[in-house]
Amino acid sequence: MAANFHSPISQAMRPEDSAETVAKYRDSQERGKEEYAPMVTAFYDLITDFYEYGWGPSFHFAPTKDGTSFEESIAGHQRFLGEAIGLRPGMKVLDIGCGVGGPQRSLAGTFGASIMGLNINEYQVKKCSRYNREAGLDHLCSVLHGDFMDIPAEDQSFDAAYHIEALPHAPDKAAVYAEVFRVLRPGAIFAGYDWCMTPQYDGGDPRHRELKQRIEYGNALPEIASFTDIADGLRAAGFEFVEALDRATASDPRTPWYRPLEGCGLTPRSLPRTTVGRKITSGALRVLEAVRAVPKGSFEVQQILNVAADSLVAAGRLGIFTPMYFHKAHKPG
Ligand SMILES: C[S@@+](CC[C@H](N)C(=O)[O-])C[C@H]1O[C@@H](n2cnc3c(N)ncnc32)[C@H](O)[C@@H]1O
DSSP states (O other): OOTTOOOSSOOSSOGGGHHHHHHHHHHHHTTTTTTHHHHHHHHHHHHHHHHHHHTOSOOOOOOOOTTOOHHHHHHHHHHHHHHHHTOOTTOEEEEESOTTSHHHHHHHHHHOOEEEEEESOHHHHHHHHHHHHHTTOTTTEEEEEOOTTSOSSOTTOEEEEEEESOGGGOSOHHHHHHHHHHHEEEEEEEEEEEEEEOTTOOTTOHHHHHHHHHHHHHHTOSOOEEHHHHHHHHHHHTOEEEEEEEGGGGSOTTSOTTHHHHOOOOOTTTGGGSHHHHHHHHHHHHHHHHTTSSOTTHHHHHHHHHHHHHHHHHHHHHTOEEEEEEEEEEOOO
16 A cells, blocks of 8 residues: 555544444534533544545645645645744744644754644544654654643743644633643744634624534534634733734635635545535445445544535635634743
8 A cells, every 4th residue: 555545434443433433523512612622532533534635634724826736835834834933943842733743744844843743632643653753754743642721741841832723622712822831931932823703703693603603513613713812812821912814815815715625626635625526425425334335424424524614615705714813922031
């Protein structure tokens, strides 16, 4: 098997446990704030292989421009963050919610900083660690299993920290920022890209509210924040708020950030991201599940992902949501 081959079918659990994991996900969703940990763990057990198959090793969006490939856009968005933090060789940096480590390897390779990933999902931790080794980057990249609400690290042990679309999973922004603050040395920078409802979101509009709930349901999120929640949370944790901007505005209007979910091109890799591809994949999964060629629950996982994709596109088109609210803060000292 080629080293970079990814099956879209989850290998995180035994096939016979798949339906139970789907049920666990659905149950914990109802108490998202209290049960954020089982919810997010079940979610990433179910979808990590699918994400890798359809999206690649970096599980985030990026501003897109005509003539720029998907991979270039992703790399450019990571570089923007690395430059904003001022990453350089010798720095010890925390990547909060590191996924399978696409951004970590790219940033360590580009800037030469030592980056430790933190991840609550054990399956992703194992994959990340293996990919770091295979990429010959394990002298710069390491990964730790743990919850960002209770970071398993000493006070003041990092020179900088970032997250890429991981803190939307936090049940309490001020509490997670306080944990990040604790593990940073005085003078350190913390930056990231968060998922936010924009000022165009109107909580009194039922359509807006429904889209917000569907994004939360399809992506294992306790509650999507507003721009103000981010700034207030950072200040409450003791950070000096340096700057923030919605990087979605850096997209070419003809190629908005949600374009990869809308469907353009039908290569095997882009297929599951597109509207047509999602229909084909759903149909195929239903049949394959019936003949037991894929684990029970695969079709339902696909439905959850479809809810996620459709609601993200609809909210993106209305301008009420962004997955790339860049924020930068400074620990005084
Ligand atoms: C959307 S993915 C982004 C991953 C990575 N930053 C990237 O861009 O490829 C969110 C990540 O946050 C991790 N995560 C969610 N909740 C977490 C928690 N409480 N503690 C640590 N990691 C968490 C998930 O396991 C997942 O890897």
